[in-house]
Amino acid sequence: MCGIVAIVLKEQTPVAPILKDCLQRLEYRGYDSVGMSTLYKGSIYTKKDKGKIAEVDAKLHFDELPGNIGIAHTRWATHGGATKVNAHPHQSSSNNISVVHNGIIENYLDLRQELEEEYDHTFISECDTEVIPHLIEINLQNGKNQLEKAVKKALKKIRGSYALAILYKNNPNQIILAKKESPLVIGLGTNAVYAASDIPAFLPLTNRVIILEDGEFAVLNYNNVKIYKTENHDTIISRNPQIIDWNSEMAKKGGMPHFMLKEIHEQPKAISNTLRINNFKYSPFIKLLNDAKNIFITAAGTSFHAGLASSYTFNKISKLDNNPIISSEFIDNVGGMIDEESVVLAISQSGETMDTLNAINYAKKKGAKILSITNVMGSSIIRMSDHEIITQAGPEIGVAATKTFLVQLICLSQLSLYLAEMRGLLNSAEIKFLKQNLMNMPRIIEKIIANQEDNIKNIAQHFANKSNFLYLGRGINSITAAEGALKLKEISYIHAESYPAGECKHGPIALIEKDFPVVFIAPPDDTQSLLISNIMEMKARNAKIITVSEENDNKIHRISDAKFIIPSKIPDIFTPIAYIVPLQIFAYFSAVFRGYDPDKPRNLAKTVTVL
Numbered sequence: 298m299c300g301i302v303a304i305v306l307k308e309q310t311p312v313a314p315i316l317k318d319c320l321q322r323l324e325y326r327g328y329d330s331v332g333m334s335t336l337y338k339g340s341i342y343t344k345k346d347k348g349k350i351a352e353v354d355a356k357l358h359f360d361e362l363p364g365n366i367g368i369a370h371t372r373w374a375t376h377g378g379a380t381k382v383n384a385h386p387h388q389s390s391s392n393n394i395s396v397v398h399n400g401i402i403e404n405y406l407d408l409r410q411e412l413e414e415e416y417d418h419t420f421i422s423e424c425d426t427e428v429i430p431h432l433i434e435i436n437l438q439n440g441k442n443q444l445e446k447a448v449k450k451a452l453k454k455i456r457g458s459y460a461l462a463i464l465y466k467n468n469p470n471q472i473i474l475a476k477k478e479s480p481l482v483i484g485l486g487t488n489a490v491y492a493a494s495d496i497p498a499f500l501p502l503t504n505r506v507i508i509l510e511d512g513e514f515a516v517l518n519y520n521n522v523k524i525y526k527t528e529n530h531d532t533i534i535s536r537n538p539q540i541i542d543w544n545s546e547m548a549k550k551g552g553m554p555h556f557m558l559k560e561i562h563e564q565p566k567a568i569s570n571t572l573r574i575n576n577f578k579y580s581p582f583i584k585l586l587n588d589a590k591n592i593f594i595t596a597a598g599t600s601f602h603a604g605l606a607s608s609y610t611f612n613k614i615s616k617l618d619n620n621p622i623i624s625s626e627f628i629d630n631v632g633g634m635i636d637e638e639s640v641v642l643a644i645s646q647s648g649e650t651m652d653t654l655n656a657i658n659y660a661k662k663k664g665a666k667i668l669s670i671t672n673v674m675g676s677s678i679i680r681m682s683d684h685e686i687i688t689q690a691g692p693e694i695g696v697a698a699t700k701t702f703l704v705q706l707i708c709l710s711q712l713s714l715y716l717a718e719m720r721g722l723l724n725s726a727e728i729k730f731l732k733q734n735l736m737n738m739p740r741i742i743e744k745i746i747a748n749q750e751d752n753i754k755n756i757a758q759h760f761a762n763k764s765n766f767l768y769l770g771r772g773i774n775s776i777t778a779a780e781g782a783l784k785l786k787e788i789s790y791i792h793a794e795s796y797p798a799g800e801c802k803h804g805p806i807a808l809i810e811k812d813f814p815v816v817f818i819a820p821p822d823d824t825q826s827l828l829i830s831n832i833m834e835m836k837a838r839n840a841k842i843i844t845v846s847e848e849n850d851n852k853i854h855r856i857s858d859a860k861f862i863i864p865s866k867i868p869d870i871f872t873p874i875a876y877i878v879p880l881q882i883f884a885y886f887s888a889v890f891r892g893y894d895p896d897k898p899r900n901l902a903k904t905v906t907v908l
């Protein structure tokens with residue numbers, strides 16, 4: 298995710314202490330390395346290192362950086378590990394330009410190669426951002442000695458997402474910003490202009506805010522801000538500042554009452570970023586999975602649910618024999634089967650869960666190859682893996698996993714598709730159709746949140762005093778049911794059980810009495826007619842039926858007492874990605890109506906580092 302700050306002050310006012318202060322309020326966006334550049338008397342000064350802001354500051358003393366204008370960055374590593382050279386800001390070869398960036402440059406490897414081969418530029422980091430100052434520099438050197446034009450030309454070559462703040466040594470009172478898909482807001486102070494990834498950074502200094510939109514470009518001076526369209530630099534956009542009426546606690550959560558709700562709302566963005574992960578990252582996974590004698594998927598908690606869902610897609614579309622085993626049972630269950638020809642796919646948002654570490658440590662000693670999917674670069678699980686994919690959810694603060702679950706599903710769906718493609722199991726039209734549908738997921742999730750949140754809130758209020766819930770689904774959505782029930786019990790402390798709906802008649806149905814709430818995950822797939830029978834069995838016992846189903850699915854709507862609505866035509870194998878979202882929101886509001894803090898549920902920890 299990463300946080301950036303840029304500040305222009307009137308001459309003589311030292312900027313570094315204010316940059317540091319603002320950056321500290323963005324540390325929730327990433328905290329593995331930190332850096333700052335200031336401009337003073339025609340030179341750029343930079344300090345950076347790995348570690349949290351306070352740790353690096355104690356060593357480097359950011360406040361000593363001179364000048365009244367500067368940029369700063371707190372990092373959540375994506376391309377290149379958390380090291381000093383990979384930390385931002387990044388400079389051009391001549392140190393004329395310094396850049397901080399939040400986002401992902403998809404074509405950085407191609408750009409880097411071009412800059413090395415055609416312009417003889419040398420790169421010192423593994424970070425995608427480093428291509429940006431180099432690209433700007435070559436444009437300046439090509440005679441276009443105007444920063445704005447050089448930046449614009451550089452942006453034309455970049456594919457991906459960015460929020461950028463750029464310092465140029467020949468522009469002593471100016472910072473340039475550019476935005477595409479990553480957030481960037483501007484704060485107007487007195488004799489001061491601030492810019493940051495999020496409003497809380499500068500909220501104690503000003504509440505007059507301009508929100509930059511995609512495809513915009515801004516030139517900041519201490520007493521004015523000019524905004525243009527990146528594509529059309531001739532027309533200045535006039536936008537009045539908004540007055541933000543937030544307290545500082547609200548501000549950290551982007552105006553939302555809890556991190557969990559903020560993180561639910563961040564899901565479309567987290568998915569888009571994860572969909573951007575380069576294909577080549579998947580290649581070693583595909584090869585090893587395809588060639589393995591036996592495949593084990595291991596994880597804990599919500600990550601295990603992602604693993605179980607992927608087991609369905611691997612079976613269905615990739616015809617990949619696989620064995621999902623919860624990490625804490627791994628050694629006892631399949632320990633004896635692991636050998637040099639085995640592949641273990643470990644899934645963990647934190648990359649630190651001891652049960653999962655223990656399982657892969659055991660498998661590694663037996664000679665198995667370890668593949669991992671985590672959300673945290675440099676984590677212990679990654680260090681133990683032969684190959685890893687880092688999902689792009691950014692830091693998750695709420696204890697109950699939400700956005701990290703969705704990005705795991707996305708990543709595993711991609712993997713299943715690539716495998717099916719490589720094995721020739723789907724024709725090119727089918728592959729194209731599924732890939733397109735995966736690309737549509739951010740918009741679908743956005744729609745669910747925008748259209749359903751109020752409805753779900755009302756339903757949660759209605760059921761908030763219940764003590765028991767049953768969650769039922771069939772096929773891949775028996776896993777959605779499991780994750781929905783887990784969310785509810787984790788944060789609202791309501792007892793919630795899940796079952797594959799067909800199994801209910803073998804025991805759980807004994808619990809059902811009048812008004813017992815039963816949640817059914819009911820997409821219009823091949824399992825629906827049997828699921829309807831299961832709903833009728835529950836109705837016959839006077840249960841309250843809550844359904845997650847498609848818009849216009851009257852067969853389901855007619856037999857529901859309450860319903861969460863999903864946009865239509867999601868391919869069956871991707872339904873958990875969308876159908877879990879209302880259940881996350883339902884759990885969130887259930888906790889809130891019962892008076893609990895959803896971000897910090899009792900007895901639970903975000904990362905469990907004990908066996």
Ligand code: G6P
Nearest residue numbers: 597598599600645646647650698
């Ligand atoms: C803890 C958390 C869960 C999480 C599980 C696995 O129990 O409370 O939300 O799903 O750990 O964590 P991981 O980081 O390995 O995904």
